[in-house]
Amino acid sequence: MKSEKLFNESQNFLPGGVSSPVRAFQPYPFFAKKGEGSRLWDVDGNEYLDYCLGYGPLILGHSPEKIINAVYSQMQKGTTYGVPTKKEIDLARMVVDKVPCADMVRFVNSGTEATMSAIRLARGFTGKNKIVKFEGSYHGAHDYVLVKSGSGAACLPDSPGVPEDTTKNTLSAPFNNEEYVSELIASNGSDIAAIIMEPVMANIGCIEPRKGYLKFLREITAENDILLIFDEVITGFRLSEGGAQEYYGINPDLVTMGKIIGGGFPMGAFAGSREIMEFISPCGSVYQAGTFNGNPISITAGLNTLKELDSTFYRDLNSKGKYLRDGIQGILEDNNLDFSLVGLGSMFQIYFNSKRVYDYQDAKNSDIEKFRVYFNNLLSNGVFIPPSQFECCFLSQAHQKEDLDETLEK
Numbered sequence: 001m002k003s004e005k006l007f008n009e010s011q012n013f014l015p016g017g018v019s020s021p022v023r024a025f026q027p028y029p030f031f032a033k034k035g036e037g038s039r040l041w042d043v044d045g046n047e048y049l050d051y052c053l054g055y056g057p058l059i060l061g062h063s064p065e066k067i068i069n070a071v072y073s074q075m076q077k078g079t080t081y082g083v084p085t086k087k088e089i090d091l092a093r094m095v096v097d098k099v100p101c102a103d104m105v106r107f108v109n110s111g112t113e114a115t116m117s118a119i120r121l122a123r124g125f126t127g128k129n130k131i132v133k134f135e136g137s138y139h140g141a142h143d144y145v146l147v148k149s150g151s152g153a154a155c156l157p158d159s160p161g162v163p164e165d166t167t168k169n170t171l172s173a174p175f176n177n178e179e180y181v182s183e184l185i186a187s188n189g190s191d192i193a194a195i196i197m198e199p200v201m202a203n204i205g206c207i208e209p210r211k212g213y214l215k216f217l218r219e220i221t222a223e224n225d226i227l228l229i230f231d232e233v234i235t236g237f238r239l240s241e242g243g244a245q246e247y248y249g250i251n252p253d254l255v256t257m258g259k260i261i262g263g264g265f266p267m268g269a270f271a272g273s274r275e276i277m278e279f280i281s282p283c284g285s286v287y288q289a290g291t292f293n294g295n296p297i298s299i300t301a302g303l304n305t306l307k308e309l310d311s312t313f314y315r316d317l318n319s320k321g322k323y324l325r326d327g328i329q330g331i332l333e334d335n336n337l338d339f340s341l342v343g344l345g346s347m348f349q350i351y352f353n354s355k356r357v358y359d360y361q362d363a364k365n366s367d368i369e370k371f372r373v374y375f376n377n378l379l380s381n382g383v384f385i386p387p388s389q390f391e392c393c394f395l396s397q398a399h400q401k402e403d404l405d406e407t408l409e410k
């Protein structure tokens with residue numbers, strides 16, 4: 001087994017054996033050889049139908065020809081890091097056209113950097129310090145809101161190494177609980193710079209906001225001079241062209257983006273009204289800069305990806321999503337598996353016993369075992385979903401109806 005050998009070797013040099021987030025396979029991660037369309041192949045020669053898509057960026061599937069050609073052509077013209085290009089303006093215009101709250105946008109290198117920069121901007125703009133996040137949400141690997149984050153970190157206690165003032169300045173609220181937020185604002189309102197949220201809580205199970213919840217947050221933040229930040233690193237350009245804010249019809253003050261916006265290359269972005277965005281350097285005083293910001297490779301890939309996204313694209317993608325979700329739900333029910341499937345559009349998550357992620361460690365061993373068996377069955381059938389029950393599964397344009405039928409064993 002080449003994967004096993006590679007994993008044993010990698011452990012000498014890489015903590016946890018690999019740097020990729022998909023590292024939790026039992027007994028070792030598989031090592032990818034290539035990806036094409038909806039499929040992945042590992043070094044052992046196994047073929048997988050991929051519902052992970054590199055944790056979401058590959059909405060057109062693996063190695064789409066249009067993107068390869070556009071990036072290749074850009075690379076032949078040079079990488080020209082640190083020097084602006086017209087393509088950056090073209091992509092900015094496209095983002096502003098598609099995303100309702102965006103008058104201006106700044107391109108950065110990852111979702112983490114986007115949320116970190118948006119939080120710094122919110123603090124600079126409001127002159128206040130505290131940030132409210134929701135329990136189990138994930139906003140990236142930076143200190144500001146890492147504390148008891150969702151995703152993989154949800155199972156862990158607060159990460160050591162996070163400065164004490166971060167812990168002090170990060171307030172956590174349960175999701176979909178209006179009363180809690182009202183009380184938090186009543187007691188800390190004058191210190192709260194922003195509420196940051198995943199509008200759909202993708203990192204703890206694709207949980208949607210309750211009807212009226214986003215409107216409630218929009219109103220209470222506006223009344224209290226608190227900025228509302230939608231972290232749309234997952235939902236942006238996935239739920240619809242304009243992301244969750246368009247889907248639910250509620251505009252935040254700032255939005256963060258990642259994954260899809262880079263067209264398969266590393267990039268993130270944050271955007272908002274002109275009034276707020278002009279606080280960023282060099283026109284304003286809130287520092288934000290980076291060697292690779294606006295680099296023409298990611299910009300080219302992003303631009304050519306976003307060009308593909310229109311209402312027909314989402315109609316097709318979301319109907320495939322519904323077909324797959326209904327099918328998996330049927331399999332779970334037919335087999336009396338105590339799992340739920342939660343999702344919308346082209347994303348979904350399977351989780352067990354209706355348990356929230358951070359209850360995972362308390363779950364009975366038999367539940368965990370049952371999940372493992374179910375997951376390993378999927379994997380041995382050649383279906384690759386994320387290796388833990390609390391990660392989102394995604395669909396891409398490259399997934400064909402035959403792929404979905406193969407997954408559903410139809």
Ligand code: PLP
Binds near residue numbers: 055110140231233
């Ligand atoms: N915000 C959300 C909602 C995410 O899901 C993620 C990553 O999955 C991030 C931020 C961080 O993005 P990145 O991993 O590109 O730094």
